[in-house]
Each structure stands twice: as C-alpha cells, then as structure tokens.
Amino acid sequence: MTDLSFVCTGVRADPYAAGPTLVFRLRITAADPARVHAIALRCQIRIEPARRGYASDEAEALTDLFGERSRWGSTLNPLRFAQVSLVVPGFTGTTEVDLPVPCTYDMDIAAARYFHALRDGEVPLLLLFSGTVFAGPGGFSVVPVPWDKEAPYRMPVAVWQEMTEQHFPGCGWLRLRRETLDALLAFRSRHALPSWEATVEALLDGARAAEPSPAAARPAQTPLPSRRPFTAARPAAERTAP
Incomplete structure (x- = not known):
C-alpha cells in the first residue's frame, strides 16, 4: 500500500x-x-x-x-x-x-x-x-x-x-428573493434611479425620515403639582386675636 x-x-x-x-x-x-x-x-x-x-x-x-x-x-x-x-x-x-x-x-x-x-x-x-x-x-x-x-x-x-x-472592488454581494428583487426594480423604475445603490439609499433615506426624532421619542414628563409657599407657624401668643 x-x-x-x-x-x-x-x-x-x-x-x-x-x-x-x-x-x-x-x-x-x-x-x-x-x-x-x-x-x-x-x-x-x-x-x-x-x-x-x-x-x-x-x-x-x-x-x-x-x-x-x-x-x-x-x-x-x-x-x-x-x-x-x-x-x-x-x-x-x-x-x-x-x-x-x-x-x-x-x-x-x-x-x-x-x-x-x-x-x-x-x-x-x-x-x-x-x-x-x-x-x-x-x-x-x-x-x-x-x-x-x-x-x-x-x-x-x-x-x-x-x-x-x-x-467585488469596494462592494459586496447580496442575494434576494425574486419577489423582493421585482419590488425593488419597480421602485427603481418609478423613481428613475440610476443604480441599485441609489435605490437602496433612497429606501434608507425614507426609513430615516419616518423614524421619530430622539426628542419626540422621549416620553413627556408630567409637571409636578404646584405647591403653596411654606409659611412657618406663628407662636400661640401671636395668633391671639387683638
């Protein structure tokens, strides 16, 4: 052997x-x-x-x-x-x-x-x-x-x-289902976008615009109830009616 x-x-x-x-x-x-x-x-x-x-x-x-x-x-x-x-x-x-x-x-x-x-x-x-x-x-x-x-x-x-x-100089590769690719192609055609990269960027820009701003996403704070100013109690002699 x-x-x-x-x-x-x-x-x-x-x-x-x-x-x-x-x-x-x-x-x-x-x-x-x-x-x-x-x-x-x-x-x-x-x-x-x-x-x-x-x-x-x-x-x-x-x-x-x-x-x-x-x-x-x-x-x-x-x-x-x-x-x-x-x-x-x-x-x-x-x-x-x-x-x-x-x-x-x-x-x-x-x-x-x-x-x-x-x-x-x-x-x-x-x-x-x-x-x-x-x-x-x-x-x-x-x-x-x-x-x-x-x-x-x-x-x-x-x-x-x-x-x-x-x-793939400077790029990557992504595989999509045919239905998703058809939807992307229709979106690209409707908006006359010059490339697939421009198509994805347009979708990302739309998603960013739809996201609430950090200030809007923060829950509003409930204002605290107003309080009467504190007044120190007067001594009993001072509270006697004149």
Whole structure:
C-alpha cells in the first residue's frame, strides 16, 4: 500500500479566474519508491474557528454565527468551507500541485460571513483528504487514500480580502428573493434611479425620515403639582386675636 503525506505550502488568489478562486499549493510525498501513476483526490476544507483569537469588533460581527461571546465555549464549532476534487498527475517520490477552490461572497453562506468578519491575522483551516491512488511498479494497484490524511494550514486573511477585492472592488454581494428583487426594480423604475445603490439609499433615506426624532421619542414628563409657599407657624401668643 502506498503511504502518502500531504502538506499545504501556500495559498494565493487567482487573478485570472472567472469567479473568486483561491489556489492552494499542495506537496504530496509517497513513502514507497514505486511510481504513483495518478491520484483521484478529494479534499474537504474546514474552518477551525476555535484556533484563533478575535478582537471585539470581530466578535460582534460573528454573533449571528456563534452567539454571544460568553457561549463560545460550546458554539465555536468547525465550519465547512469547500469540497473540491483534483486529478494529480503521475510522480515518483514527491510532487507539488495546485488545488483551485472556487469561493463565494454570498453572505447567506456561513464561511463567507466568517471571512468577512475578520479584519486581519490568519484563518485556521484543516484540509481533509480522501480518494483513490493508482500506483505500482508493474501495472496498477488501486488503493484508497486513508481517511486520516489531513493538513492544517493558517491562511492569511489578507489573501481572502485580495480575492474579494479583485472581483467585488469596494462592494459586496447580496442575494434576494425574486419577489423582493421585482419590488425593488419597480421602485427603481418609478423613481428613475440610476443604480441599485441609489435605490437602496433612497429606501434608507425614507426609513430615516419616518423614524421619530430622539426628542419626540422621549416620553413627556408630567409637571409636578404646584405647591403653596411654606409659611412657618406663628407662636400661640401671636395668633391671639387683638
């Protein structure tokens, strides 16, 4: 049986991909000196959020994923990031290959929200491998990649930010139901607004105008009842009628 080991040596944003894509560099080493003809490799990538610290603003942005910070001891569970496949060409001893990982900036996806909440530092990832190895000195032997093969990697947050900036410069991405999108389009057409950003800003301005001012929202205070001025009691001798 061909024993393989996997190491992730780096990651970069692919500037020429049609959509947001990260490219992980893998080093694969076969302990057996016999030639590996090919590997049908599968890789699941998980985020391990408990393996890093978080600033207060990052923790606030992650509340919808993990709850209040006081509960993180039980809620900071791994998040699935991606599941990809790759055919590794034949090699003997050691080889290095690129593993392209298509990504999304959809804020409905937990991994995308997690990445978006981070300001700097590193993302603790765990790459889990499986698949089939075709090897052997004379002919083929077909063996599975053991399920315990994995490779930890700490990806710089700056790489994710670079990738999203390449495809969404200075902006974000929001998914809406078709009915909501149709209503927004009708509102934009009625008001002859030049862009979707102007449409959302017009709706926000209308919502702000409808909100009561802080002074109006404050309950009116009930005036205290008027009091007669205090007069000190006169001595009994002074109260005797003349």
